[in-house]
Amino acid sequence: MIYLMIVAMGLVVFFNRYLFIEPRLPVRLNYFPGGPSAQPEPDQPLPAGRYLRRGVDVLDTQRIDHRVIEHGAVLSAALVALIPGQKKARGVAGRRETSKK
Amino acid sequence: MSTALPHYAFTRGAIAVIPLSLACAPWGLLAGSMAIDAQFTPLQAQGLSAIVFAGAAQLVAIGMVKSGASLISIVLTTLLLTSQHLLYGMHMRPTLSSLNTRWRMSLGFLLTDEFFALVNHYDRQTFNRWYALGVGLTFYLIWNLFTLAGIVLGKSIPGLDQLGLEFSIAATFIALITPVVRDVPTVVCVAVALLCSVWLSYLHWESAVVVSGVLGMSAGFACKRLGVGQR
Numbered sequence: 001m002i003y004l005m006i007v008a009m010g011l012v013v014f015f016n017r018y019l020f021i022e023p024r025l026p027v028r029l030n031y032f033p034g035g036p037s038a039q040p041e042p043d044q045p046l047p048a049g050r051y052l053r054r055g056v057d058v059l060d061t062q063r064i065d066h067r068v069i070e071h072g073a074v075l076s077a078a079l080v081a082l083i084p085g086q087k088k089a090r091g092v093a094g095r096r097e098t099s100k101k
Numbered sequence: 102m103s104t105a106l107p108h109y110a111f112t113r114g115a116i117a118v119i120p121l122s123l124a125c126a127p128w129g130l131l132a133g134s135m136a137i138d139a140q141f142t143p144l145q146a147q148g149l150s151a152i153v154f155a156g157a158a159q160l161v162a163i164g165m166v167k168s169g170a171s172l173i174s175i176v177l178t179t180l181l182l183t184s185q186h187l188l189y190g191m192h193m194r195p196t197l198s199s200l201n202t203r204w205r206m207s208l209g210f211l212l213t214d215e216f217f218a219l220v221n222h223y224d225r226q227t228f229n230r231w232y233a234l235g236v237g238l239t240f241y242l243i244w245n246l247f248t249l250a251g252i253v254l255g256k257s258i259p260g261l262d263q264l265g266l267e268f269s270i271a272a273t274f275i276a277l278i279t280p281v282v283r284d285v286p287t288v289v290c291v292a293v294a295l296l297c298s299v300w301l302s303y304l305h306w307e308s309a310v311v312v313s314g315v316l317g318m319s320a321g322f323a324c325k326r327l328g329v330g331q332r
Contacts, residue, residue: 002145005172009162009179010152016183018209020190023198 107231114219114235121215122243124276125156129244132159133251134258139167143252150248154213154241158182181311189217196228204230211237218280285329290321 019025129150136146141163149159158179165175189212190197197208208216208230216237223229282291294317301309 001172002141002166003148005162005166005175006145006148006152008172008176009149009155009158012176012180013153013155013158013183013186014210016180016186017190017212018206020187020194021197021205021209021212023205 110229110231111235114232114237115239117219117232118215118236118240119243121218121276122240124272125215125240125244126247128156128160129247130251130254132156132163133248133253134255135160135163135251137252137255139163141166146252147245147248150245153179154210154244155179155183156244185214186212189214189221192221193217196223196225199225200230208233208237211241213237213240215240286321286324289324289329290317293317293320 132150133146136149136159137143141149149162153159153162161178161182162175165178190209193212197205200208211234216233219236220228220233223232278291282288294313297316298309298313301313306312
């Protein structure tokens with residue numbers, strides 16, 4: 001029981017530490033403290049326009065549904081990525097939104 | 102990425118973390134002695150520090166084991182108690198996520214409050230992975246050595262957990278927080294969290310710390326949005 005608890009706690013703590021430094025997690029966060037505005041990177045899509053103009057946190061919308069960003073929930077992005085079957089849906093939704101712009 | 106010599110950068114990181122490691126010494130002692138007091142075997146007590154490597158979560162889990170809590174509730178509490186690491190990881194994503202898997206997982210495992218305090222201000226150009234490894238690995242080794250000392254002392258000195266060593270937890274976090282309290286929103290955040298935690302604890306709210314943290318962050322965020330203290 002104690003050994004199981006130690007291993008489970010270790011996994012949970014490592015999950016918290018590692019989750020957002022995993023590059024395959026479809027979230028990219030750029031923070032511009034005190035900057036006048038955030039500048040999109042060369043491959044940065046524009047559906048996050050509202051957030052780009054504010055100069056606050058910018059998420060990469062290339063691989064996630066932009067509605068997640070509209071809700072301003074950074075942690076939700078991680079949850080969306082973990083929901084089975086979201087990968088395909090996100091890609092389609094992302095293209096549709098991009099084409100509208 | 103900084104290209105300083107690996108051994109030089111590693112040593113520099115190891116030296117930088119020593120003051121913080123010593124500040125955590127009573128905490129490590131407590132983690133070892135409390136585990137022994139809770140009927141853990143020495144191997145289990147050391148394994149807790151070696152595998153979990155999260156002081157607050159360890160102490161709370163030991164307390165929960167003593168009170169007969171279930172595995173699920175211990176794991177969920179650990180998840181919540183260590184959730185600040187999500188923010189650390191998010192903040193350090195630009196520097197750490199570009200490393201190869203071995204480095205990323207190693208530094209991810211070593212990502213503690215102390216590691217974050219010393220490494221977070223480096224950007225992609227100035228970040229040195231050997232410096233970060235020096236910080237993290239040294240802290241890990243010292244933490245485990247003090248846990249071992251706590252296990253040994255816990256067997257020979259009765260009532261070690263009654264000596265007030267847990268104040269080192271508060272002292273360590275005060276030392277970590279003070280340098281980053283530089284602007285009005287942060288001061289407001291800290292002040293609101295501090296006052297609310299004292300007040301709600303006085304009222305015997307079980308969730309005093311969590312509620313105070315949320316209120317503090319909300320107050321700081323509101324100040325920032327309202328432009329309070331900005332030139």
